[in-house]
Amino acid sequence: MSSYVKAAIKEISKFIEAAINLISDNEINSLVETLIEAYRSGRKVLIVGAGRSGLVGRAFAMRLMHLGFNVYVLGETITPRLDVGDVVIAISGSGRTRLVVTAAEVARSIGAKIIAVTSHPDSPLAKLADLVVRIPGRTKVATEEDYIVRQLLGMHEPLTPLGTLFENTALAVLDGVIVELMKRLGVSEEELKLRHANIE
Amino acid sequence: MSSYVKAAIKEISKFIEAAINLISDNEINSLVETLIEAYRSGRKVLIVGAGRSGLVGRAFAMRLMHLGFNVYVLGETITPRLDVGDVVIAISGSGRTRLVVTAAEVARSIGAKIIAVTSHPDSPLAKLADLVVRIPGRTKVATEEDYIVRQLLGMHEPLTPLGTLFENTALAVLDGVIVELMKRLGVSEEELKLRHANIE
Amino acid sequence: MSSYVKAAIKEISKFIEAAINLISDNEINSLVETLIEAYRSGRKVLIVGAGRSGLVGRAFAMRLMHLGFNVYVLGETITPRLDVGDVVIAISGSGRTRLVVTAAEVARSIGAKIIAVTSHPDSPLAKLADLVVRIPGRTKVATEEDYIVRQLLGMHEPLTPLGTLFENTALAVLDGVIVELMKRLGVSEEELKLRHANIE
Amino acid sequence: MSSYVKAAIKEISKFIEAAINLISDNEINSLVETLIEAYRSGRKVLIVGAGRSGLVGRAFAMRLMHLGFNVYVLGETITPRLDVGDVVIAISGSGRTRLVVTAAEVARSIGAKIIAVTSHPDSPLAKLADLVVRIPGRTKVATEEDYIVRQLLGMHEPLTPLGTLFENTALAVLDGVIVELMKRLGVSEEELKLRHANIE
Numbered sequence: 096m097s098s099y100v101k102a103a104i105k106e107i108s109k110f111i112e113a114a115i116n117l118i119s120d121n122e123i124n125s126l127v128e129t130l131i132e133a134y135r136s137g138r139k140v141l142i143v144g145a146g147r148s149g150l151v152g153r154a155f156a157m158r159l160m161h162l163g164f165n166v167y168v169l170g171e172t173i174t175p176r177l178d179v180g181d182v183v184i185a186i187s188g189s190g191r192t193r194l195v196v197t198a199a200e201v202a203r204s205i206g207a208k209i210i211a212v213t214s215h216p217d218s219p220l221a222k223l224a225d226l227v228v229r230i231p232g233r234t235k236v237a238t239e240e241d242y243i244v245r246q247l248l249g250m251h252e253p254l255t256p257l258g259t260l261f262e263n264t265a266l267a268v269l270d271g272v273i274v275e276l277m278k279r280l281g282v283s284e285e286e287l288k289l290r291h292a293n294i295e
Numbered sequence: 296m297s298s299y300v301k302a303a304i305k306e307i308s309k310f311i312e313a314a315i316n317l318i319s320d321n322e323i324n325s326l327v328e329t330l331i332e333a334y335r336s337g338r339k340v341l342i343v344g345a346g347r348s349g350l351v352g353r354a355f356a357m358r359l360m361h362l363g364f365n366v367y368v369l370g371e372t373i374t375p376r377l378d379v380g381d382v383v384i385a386i387s388g389s390g391r392t393r394l395v396v397t398a399a400e401v402a403r404s405i406g407a408k409i410i411a412v413t414s415h416p417d418s419p420l421a422k423l424a425d426l427v428v429r430i431p432g433r434t435k436v437a438t439e440e441d442y443i444v445r446q447l448l449g450m451h452e453p454l455t456p457l458g459t460l461f462e463n464t465a466l467a468v469l470d471g472v473i474v475e476l477m478k479r480l481g482v483s484e485e486e487l488k489l490r491h492a493n494i495e
Numbered sequence: 496m497s498s499y500v501k502a503a504i505k506e507i508s509k510f511i512e513a514a515i516n517l518i519s520d521n522e523i524n525s526l527v528e529t530l531i532e533a534y535r536s537g538r539k540v541l542i543v544g545a546g547r548s549g550l551v552g553r554a555f556a557m558r559l560m561h562l563g564f565n566v567y568v569l570g571e572t573i574t575p576r577l578d579v580g581d582v583v584i585a586i587s588g589s590g591r592t593r594l595v596v597t598a599a600e601v602a603r604s605i606g607a608k609i610i611a612v613t614s615h616p617d618s619p620l621a622k623l624a625d626l627v628v629r630i631p632g633r634t635k636v637a638t639e640e641d642y643i644v645r646q647l648l649g650m651h652e653p654l655t656p657l658g659t660l661f662e663n664t665a666l667a668v669l670d671g672v673i674v675e676l677m678k679r680l681g682v683s684e685e686e687l688k689l690r691h692a693n694i695e
Numbered sequence: 696m697s698s699y700v701k702a703a704i705k706e707i708s709k710f711i712e713a714a715i716n717l718i719s720d721n722e723i724n725s726l727v728e729t730l731i732e733a734y735r736s737g738r739k740v741l742i743v744g745a746g747r748s749g750l751v752g753r754a755f756a757m758r759l760m761h762l763g764f765n766v767y768v769l770g771e772t773i774t775p776r777l778d779v780g781d782v783v784i785a786i787s788g789s790g791r792t793r794l795v796v797t798a799a800e801v802a803r804s805i806g807a808k809i810i811a812v813t814s815h816p817d818s819p820l821a822k823l824a825d826l827v828v829r830i831p832g833r834t835k836v837a838t839e840e841d842y843i844v845r846q847l848l849g850m851h852e853p854l855t856p857l858g859t860l861f862e863n864t865a866l867a868v869l870d871g872v873i874v875e876l877m878k879r880l881g882v883s884e885e886e887l888k889l890r891h892a893n894i895e
Binding site: 141143153156157160166167168169171172173174175176177198201202205289290291292293294295 | 569
Binding site for chain 1: 299300301302303304305307308309311312314315318323327345346347350351353354357358361392393394395454455456457459462463466467468470471472473474475477478484487488491492494495
């Protein structure tokens with residue numbers, strides 16, 4: 096009776112909970128501080144991602160907009176020029192997504208600050224980043240992380256396919272970053288609501 | 296020390312876990328069976344949603360594509376005509392998102408089967424749907440659900456703003472539905488990978 | 496030998512040329528002045544459209560961004576709340592596209608100024624607009640305009656299907672509006688280039 | 696008044712008309728035949744483009760869908776894996792758009808057939824393509840083409856900025872290709888209408 100549905104939701108919720116101890120305070124703090132600096136200086140923040148990681152990135156971008164950030168998404172219509180000192184947040188579980196890595200390379204050559212949100216600190220994306228924010232996930236590339244995932248879940252193979260655990264965890268972690276930004280910037284939920292789209 | 300980040304991740308993971316007992320077996324089974332029927336008959340599945348709920352819908356659509364479904368997203372370039380018997384999955388926490396409700400009305404008049412994924416079984420979206428799949432969430436509209444949320448979380452007010460809990464939970468639940476579909480349709484993770492975009 | 500390709504291009508170019516005498520100086524001037532006012536006051540401009548008309552709208556939005564406008568596209572990630580006095584440009588050849596009309600209705604109730612770009616001044620979209628900018632086109636709804644089109648083209652039936660003539664003409668007319676805005680606002684091509692996306 | 700609007704529309708229409716003699720019969724025929732082969736074999740066609748060229752590509756993709764093609768757009772949700780023999784149509788006036796060139800490189804390594812729609816037959820994109828379809832345009836890179844443009848227009852500098860002439864001309868030429876495909880495949884406008892989205 097849909098028992099796989101519940102088992103998979105349990106796997107996802109347990110994995111997100113476990114992430115609390117796996118993510119790095121330093122990395123998250125650096126991300127938060129970089130964002131606060133961009134907020135205060137009015138610098139642009141550009142979100143880059145492909146596939147489901149790209150959708151997680153857009154969900155984060157939407158909340159940054161609600162917070163009052165000058166934020167854009169690569170590939171959308173009104174995304175402007177990036178300048179020296181602007182911030183790029185590139186999301187890729189594997190850190191190997193070709194167009195994401197290429198976009199980050201171009202951004203780096205422009206002088207933007209690159210933040211990689213990835214499970215793989217040794218990946219091409221992580222290597223060119225100024226800051227790597229590691230988020231656990233069983234990604235498409237088999238690695239040590241997969242081992243951690245199996246241990247965490249106490250099973251041989253996760254139920255959820257491909258990047259599912261990374262994507263759900265990245266969404267929750269970045270939503271945690273939003274709460275931190277609200278507190279640090281003193282932005283209330285009411286103020287978020289005031290910037291929320293009213294034609295949809 | 297980014298303590299809000301961790302508290303918010305905990306809130307999200309606890310909320311998703313609690314959803315396991317709040318979602319309805321019947322509703323989830325009906326969703327799974329409707330999708331299996333669409334899969335077998337080759338009928339189109341159209342995903343409709345706005346804002347962050349729309350992004351959750353796209354993440355679900357991507358996995359349905361990996362599974363071999365004939366799936367489309369409202370508003371994207373190659374979305375074709377809908378016919379009698381096609382399936383529309385409309386996602387809206389509040390069930391009141393105007394353009395989502397309007398799209399569902401048009402779909403209903405065409406003779407499509409409407410599935411509402413929402414926290415509000417009394418909402419306009421739910422009322423016009425053939426099937427309502429309730430997913431708990433603290434949505435923009437204050438309701439009894441909010442009360443459930445506060446009880447669940449053992450606190451006066453959730454940390455995470457606006458539709459955050461609904462969106463994270465909807466993603467996890469729909470990812471659970473994907474696992475169920477994989478098992479029932481006998482589609483392996485390898486086969487998903489074979490349909491996954493290879494230019495990105 | 497691809498003779499239809501050339502005949503169709505000829506039909507399109509002749510139709511665009513004929514539009515020069517069919518568009519209204521007053522309507523175009525009002526559009527330009529409304530935009531200049533939005534530019535000077537920093538008010539938001541929201542572009543609304545579906546299908547190929549929506550793509551023409553996005554092409555226009557991109558140039559408005561290059562010009563320095565505070566412009567957004569309905570349905571994209573970072574589109575914010577609309578306020579009283581903001582400007583909505585809704586593009587629909589038939590003026591009957593349901594979700595476009597609904598979005599314009601919501602925008603009107605918010606107190607935004609609605610500009611309809613359409614072939615049909617009697618359409619639901621035109622009727623709720625503060626300003627109608629007529630652009631000739633053979634649209635999906637059979638009308639007097641179709642008659643004009645046939646006369647213009649000196650043939651019984653246009654070669655190009657559905658909204659093709661409207662879409663090509665709307666793109667050219669709105670690109671003409673961009674040139675006018677450049678001259679009136681004193682923005683050079685170099686300045687456009689400075690705002691043009693540099694990661695793509 | 697608004698004299699620049701009309702002068703710019705005239706420039707665009709004249710430029711599109713002049714393109715009839717500048718485009719190559721052989722190139723257009725090869726494009727049409729490659730598409731007919733993809734149609735008959737059910738092979739996938741993937742449209743790739745950035746910025747306004749990407750929007751022109753989407754407008755073309757939408758009509759290919761109306762014709763019954765198995766067509767996708769890079770970056771959209773349900774875009775699947777590409778296989779050997781699938782067709783990629785990459786649109787870039789300059790032929791140097793970095794992410795478009797990278798995507799074409801990946802597609803080439805997969806064994807897809809690459810068609811470049813560009814003003815620049817010597818560009819990186821054109822060089823890696825199996826077929827180059829030249830479309831005149833004054834692109835962001837100064838070249839011989841610019842000289843042709845100036846001659847065509849009988850003026851020192853075009854009124855319309857950046858890629859405007861390329862984009863309008865590419866839309867008209869690709870719409871001409873649609874008419875040719877309708878005739879060769881025997882698809883009527885009624886049949887296009889039957890596939891056209893009915894929720895929008």
